[in-house]
Amino acid sequence: MSWPEPQQVALWLQALFEAAVARAQPERVLAAHLPEPPRGRTVVIGAGKAAAAMAQAVEAAWPRAAPLSGVVVTRYDHTPPRPADLLARIRVLEAAHPVPDEAGMVASGELLAAVRGLSADDLVLCLMSGGASSLLTLPAEGLSLADKQRINRQLLRSGAPIDEMNVVRKHLSRIKGGRLAMACAPARVLTLAISDVPGDDPAVIGSGPTVPDPSSCTEALGVIRRHAIDLPPEVLRALETGTLETPKPGAAHWARVETRIIATPWQSLEAAAERARAMGLEAHILGDGIEGESRDIGRMHAAIARSVAQRGQPFRSPCVLLSGGETTVTVRATAPGKVLGRGGRAGEFCLGLAQALGGAPGIWGLAADTDGIDGLDDNAGAWVGPDTLVRGTALGLRIDDHLDRHDAHGYFAALGDLVVTGPTFTNVNDFRAVLVLSSG
Template sequence: MTLSDTFSSKEFLTSLFQAALDIAQPNKCVPRYLPEKTEGRTIVIGAGKASAAMAQALEGVWQENYPEDALSGVVVTRYGYAVPCKQIEILEAAHPVPDAAGLAASKRILETVSELTPEDQVIVLISGGGSALMPLPAEGISLEEKQAINQALLKSGANIIEMNTVRRHLSALKGGRLAAACSPAKVTTLLISDVPGDDLPSIASGPTVGDVTTCHDALNIIEKYQIPVSQTILDNLSNGAYESIKPDDKRLTNCTTTMIATPQMALEAAAQRAQEWGIQSLILGDSIEGESREVGLVMAGIARQVATFGQPIKPPCVLLSGGETTVTMKGNGIGGRNVEYLLSLAISLQSRSGIAALAADTDGVDGAADIAGAIIDDTTLERAFQAQLDPVAYLKNNDAHRFFRDLNDSLVTGPTLTNVNDFRAIFIR
């Protein structure tokens, strides 16, 4: 008997996922990166699924270090992700499709940073989801248009970098515009990354960083995925009227940006936890992209190679990966990139003995469902057939969430108060 035979796959995999969540909790990573107080006011703004928890962590440290300084500001987070703060106003709005509450919150944020001086400083708290939560559109675009474009992008199969390139150019806040609005104050942005490669302009569509992409790039993406937009949008992208703020803009001179939690950090924490269980690990990458079901096929091939030949690592082991795959919606299900990947993986593995896997979004929401993801093992397909569930049909219909729900294999966390993208682990005994 080996050590791995003494515990369940589910127990082990959920422990790794929890380690990934723990390392990215705002109360652990925010305090290490806070700037010192300046002579003027300290204003806190932000957006994202972790922004309220980030604000709470900041507020606690600030009150301890500068008890006489009165913070002020406002952040917006997803419905259900608010936590109490004493000095910073917490607003909630919809994600992934923006709503009127997000529009109002965007306006409040913009008002909060108006009329600042060089002695003031703005601390900006940004995490994944911030793009949808700050939907203030560029001139000539309605909220309803933004909603329709966002929904079309989500269903198109475009990756997050492509989606956020479009969003940056149709926004009054993103693509560096929020930082420009804060000028001439000092701006310190603390980021929790949820995008492949930690691409700064793509995290919440880069509200405080310069953007190297252009209106022409956004127009190409709209044409590539045949996203319906108005003639006004087409004209303003074509003539450059919607151009974003570029990195050499003088209004960004007094801006600094720090990544405080990343997908790689989460994977390393999971690897450390696996070592504590006596299991070796291999990190395959923190920025894996592609169609979810195709990534599932590739990962299944790697898992079979490990199980059969002990390459590139010998069992018992766990294969770890992160990133953000995509789902091109063609069926009537609700999608969910992690569960679609996992169902494809299960079908490809064909109940291979001794292999189990977990895939989940670290924000607790996979696609449009308030479910983080799911877990499979070598009994998943057998139990599905016994329950008269056809896994191939569910995959074809983009309905993996219902498949795993009916098997009682969904992974439900509730709001995790952080977001470092997708987490995937394949355990091979």
């Protein structure tokens, strides 16, 4: 059987990714969820990789004559060009992600200052999206910024799933875990959130700054001990005694607090599936909450794709397998003399996928982060084809070595197979597409 040119397949896969990202753009989904202006003031606050784009969408849709002010914080370089007809009534600040910095602390303080002194006639619009946990940085008593940075790095390298990381972050913060909503009282609070977490739980998105926290100090301690996270002794004692407990359901002000999820990973996967069907391909969504080690999830996808290609089970080819969720990369100690490489979850998935496919004909794959940034690098992800290993070997690359060093960026950059989009100004987490054209 003759296969399409690799460039053509790359364009097909890229089109599916673009459809997923387009479905979650704030300018497309936000305006329908805006309430009528209140009798009093409307104050906009927010954080996340989509915060600036969400703020612009609010400004574009909000009545010009109605009062509107506020401040949001987003990741560096994640502010889209401002349309010329907007009045810039909402200030946009930028800070570091995924490891917080001083700018994040300043921005968090400004968000809290913006909601002080409000009345019951006022409305707070809180715009939340993935990345807010790192961008909203106000350490608990006894913690310095340096402590928070060190703890964040440990969590990121531990392989802990996002919900566990956020349990810790909530209890070590003065703004997360419902505390921001309490600071807005007695004003009404409406949170509009773009979900980047499996299950779309508002208490997990951005560590739930405007959502009552169902987790406890005891659970946070469990995560810390399970993953050997180092805390200052006084903070450890504060967790043990419950001093750092977060606001729980039941407080009267929660009756004036509402959250609406305006974009989800599942909706974006559905949009990609629709695009695939328009291209004449059957599309199957494996799930939007797949978690686990990135390389292992890549191997799992390879096993399903091989079964489709060889046996026509559980689906018949040609088809595309779609999935989302948030995988993890547990950074392991390397052998003496080996240096850790560069790469994120999507790239490591692609390494595992390519290794397990072993050059199987007729199978291609793409994995990318929908925010356009895979980990700390300048690419969104990478793509894999039947010739990935052959071309890598010809360049002297050993895929096992790149997996050992978590160096997906180095491997796929050498092949010219990185997916580079720049910031997309939204975030519905990981996107994966495996195209199977061969038939058993």
